[in-house]
Amino acid sequence: MSINAPTKHESTPLLENNDPPSKSEVREEAMHEHRKLQKRIEQDDSTHQRIPILELVAMSMFWFGISAHWTAILMIVMPYQVARFAPDTHKNTILGVVLLLGSATAMVVSVVFGHISDQCLLRYGKRRPFIIAGTLGNVLALFWCAYS
Numbered sequence: 001m002s003i004n005a006p007t008k009h010e011s012t013p014l015l016e017n018n019d020p021p022s023k024s025e026v027r028e029e030a031m032h033e034h035r036k037l038q039k040r041i042e043q044d045d046s047t048h049q050r051i052p053i054l055e056l057v058a059m060s061m062f063w064f065g066i067s068a069h070w071t072a073i074l075m076i077v078m079p080y081q082v083a084r085f086a087p088d089t090h091k092n093t094i095l096g097v098v099l100l101l102g103s104a105t106a107m108v109v110s111v112v113f114g115h116i117s118d119q120c121l122l123r124y125g126k127r128r129p130f131i132i133a134g135t136l137g138n139v140l141a142l143f144w145c146a147y148s
Contacts, residue, residue: 069138077145078095078098078099079095081145082094082095082098113130113134116130117129
């Protein structure tokens with residue numbers, strides 16, 4: 001079985017000559033690619049809506065609150081609750097299992113609801129109804145935790 005591969009000294013049939021491109025050809029090709037990319041960026045910018053600064057501040061405050069909330073739950077509430085119900089010999093193992101199950105659930109739920117929200121066509125937007133529903137559910141769960 002023989003394969004007709006070009007040797008080092010043969011020219012390949014796809015290339016007309018083996019001369020490297022000149023600096024001006026390289027520069028012209030780079031400029032052409034740059035212009036194409038610039039045009040695409042300008043088109044993308046025209047389709048994106050600018051977010052007002054107050055809305056950015058509100059979103060940042062919301063995410064700061066969410067971060068503080070989950071940090072408190074994971075660092076203070078969860079170990080306390082596990083210590084209340086688990087025997088001393090197994091409390092670290094149980095805490096690890098609870099945190100593992102919570103993390104795995106969060107991983108699956110975020111992907112599932114992300115996909116569902118991408119398909120959402122409500123007039124309030126794709127994400128806002130899910131953020132509001134999740135926040136309300138979270139608040140109800142916090143009250144349930146506090147009074148159980």
